[in-house]
Amino acid sequence: MPEHALKKTLGPVSLTALGVGAVIGSGIFTVIGTAIAGEKFDTSSILNTPLLDFLIHHQALIGRPGAGPAIAVSIVLVALVCALTGLCYAELASMIPIAGSAYTYTYATLGELVAWIIGWDLILEYAGSNMTVSVGFAAHMVDLLDWFGLHPPATWISPAYLPTGLQDLQGNVIYNPGWHFGFNIPAFLIVMLITVVLVRGIRESAKANNTMVMLKIVAILAFVIAGAHFIKPAYYHPYYPNGWSGVLTGGSIIFFTYIGFDSVSTAAEECNRPQRDLPIGIIATLIVCSLLYVAVAVVLTGLVPWHSMVDDAAPVVNALKKLSLAPGGHSLHWVRLVVLCGAMLGMISSILVFQMGQSRVWFAMSRDGLLPGVFSRVHSNFRTPAIATWVAGFVVGIPGGLFDIGTLADLSNIGTLFAFVLVSIGVLILRIRDPQRKRSFRVPGGPIIPVLSIVFCGLLMAGLPIITWSRFVIWLVIGLAIYFGYSRHRSEFGSKNARNRVNG
Known part of the structure; x- marks a missing residue:
């Protein structure tokens, strides 16, 4: 259908x-703070123990x-895993003659049940990530x-809810765990404000988005350059305080x-030479970002005890x-303001993009009949999925006001990794089932590469x-209950099958 094809304009x-x-x-x-320091509780608990640690050592931590x-090593390892998964995303996206999210092209290739699982999972991923970012925005x-x-x-x-309590900079206890x-x-207000913006249909222009990206990079470079002068090498010992675990x-x-x-892979349709450009775009993205992230990690862990x-x-x-x-640190007063402003702009941009993405997943699943039709209603004036956007706003905003950043980041990560799996x-399935596509x-x-992606995502x-x-x-159990109790019978395919049975 060439009249529906996107123009091929993107290079590496x-x-x-x-x-x-x-x-x-x-x-x-x-989240780099909770990744570096982990979480500590008063007593050992199976529930708070990483799954792999419990399977290997059979004891609660x-x-x-x-x-x-x-953490610098962690960043490099995660970048390698993302590279493997990104290539898998690129192949799956390139098989579908339309642009879209993982839900869209999974529906087209693997069927309704898998599409439901990945759509339900995407809701958790988007919601969890924005809850995390909203808590981070509040802290900033x-x-x-x-x-x-x-x-x-x-x-x-x-x-x-504060699993480790709260202390001030002097170590005085403000709240117990x-x-x-x-x-x-x-955290709640920033989500609600962005929800209003999305309902009214005001979107970022490419120029404004590029400006925000540049400011985020400037904030990272300002921290790295200024902080490098205050590094204390003693803070790097021990380098692996908790081993490979x-x-x-x-x-x-x-x-x-x-x-x-994975947004790189979803642009497969618009690449001039997908076979060459997609791997270059994915790998180059991960290299550039990993270098910046490793620089932040090295400086941060050299400034304060991990x-x-x-x-x-x-x-x-x-x-x-x-x-x-501290003595001699007055020059960092203005650097802190630059980093604060850059970080906050970056968070606003992230919440806006992912909140819009979440409401569109609700909208797409509703339009396919997998969720109630109310979520696919479009506002008469603004022409946006207003109800889906408002519901998504409260789903994110309320937990963002209640929970800590570590809990919310965990939920977002497990949802994303499961989607990658x-x-x-x-x-692999489509290589066997539809090799000629x-x-x-x-x-x-x-x-x-797909097998390695599955294994490493499973390890994470x-x-x-x-x-x-x-x-x-x-x-997932709640999602499957909704699918088999409601969505399966009201979806586009389910309705067609019911009509065929009646007519047959």
């Missing part, structure tokens, strides 16, 4: 720019081990207010920073804050706590 440079813009988001400013200074907003000398009550700027009376108002678990968390790299970043939703700016208060399995791009090496999933697996399984 354009694809790399697209990928860097998608990957350089807010994750590096937020007191929390999730952090990578420590070895508090830091910005602090820069101007304003100090709002902790009750309204911290999550209601567990639940407390409070709500993270800035910490590296794997840290990678499972830092994986969050790469969410969005174990001091427990449950820190703004580790980069908080490290600058501590240094600016399904995509890689889909490539035209592929603008084919993953080299036969089944080796195994680095997440058992409680995260439990929540994920509950989410």
Whole structure:
């Protein structure tokens, strides 16, 4: 259908720019702290133990081990896994003559049930990532207010659930671990504000988005260049404080920073030479972003002790804050403001893009009959899926006000990794079931890369706590119950089959 084909205009440079813009988001400013320090609890618990640790050692730990200074190794390993999965995404996307998300082309190639699972999983991925980013945004907003000398009550700027408690910069206990009376108002408000923007249909222009990307990169470079002068080599010892268990678990968390790299593969239809350009765009994106991320990790772990970043939703700016208060650190006062502004703009951009993506997944699933039709209604004036957008806003905003960044990042990561596993399995299945289908791009090496992608994504999933697996399984069970109880009978295919049975 050439009248519906997209124009082929993208080369490797354009694809790399697209990928860097998608990957350089807010994750590096937020989740790197919990990936470095891990989470510690008062008593050992099976639920808080990473799955792989429990399977190997058969004992409960007191929390999730952090990578420590070895977070740089975690970043490189995660980039390699993303490269393998990105190539699988590229092949699957190139088989479909339309642009779309994993849900769209999975529906077209693997059928309704798998599409439902991946769509339901995408909802968790988008929601979890934006909950995490909203908590990170709130932490940076508090830091910005602090820069101007304003100090709002902790009750309204911290999550209601704090698994490790809350302390001030001097180490004084503000809240003990567990639940407390409070709500993270800035996290809730930023999601609601962006929801209003999306309902009204105001979108970023390419120029504005490119400007935000540049500001995010400037913020990263400002931190790296300024912070490099204050590194204390003693903080790098021990380099592997929790061994390879910490590296794997840290990678499972830092994986969050790469969410969005697959946007390169979804542009397969618009590539001039997909066989050449897609691998170059994917690999170049991951190399550029990994270099920036490793630089941040090396500087950050050299500025403050790695174990001091427990449950820190703004580790980069908080490290600058501590240094600016120390003797000789006054010059970092303005650097901290630059990093704050760049990080916050990046978070606004990320929340906007992923919140729009989440509402569109709801919209697409509703239009296919898999979710109630109310989610595919379009606003009469703004021509946007208003109800889906509002529901998605509250689904993200309320948990963003209640939970800590570590819990939310875990949920987002396990959802994304599971989607990657399904995509890689889909490539293998379609190689057998539909080998003659035209592929603008084919993953080299036969089944080796898809199998490696499945194995390594599974390992990263195994680095997440058992409680995260439990929540994920509950989410999938709820999704399957909805599918077999509602969606299966009301979907587009289900309706056709029912009509055929009646007519037959």
